[in-house]
Amino acid sequence: MALLGPETSLLRSSTAHFFLLQPFAIFFERFVLFRFLDRKNPLLGVWTAVWILGSGGLIFEENVRGGLWEVEAVPFSVVRWATANVL
8 A cells, every 4th residue: 555655655654753753752751851850951952952853854754755855945035136136
């Protein structure tokens, strides 16, 4: 059963992996980190940065394989137009 394309099933999707990992991260954060660290501890910010950097690529993998990075997000830019006319 191919929901996302001929070679990609839903369970092989990296986006699905991203969302399936979230409950484990919430469990780890709530029952492990908050038990040993105060909520204002800077290590929680480190945990957040590590989690975003570690799992953020999973959510964008589908877009990269689909070629979303090959098109311009904003086709018209006032800044680009202004700098092109000045130079």
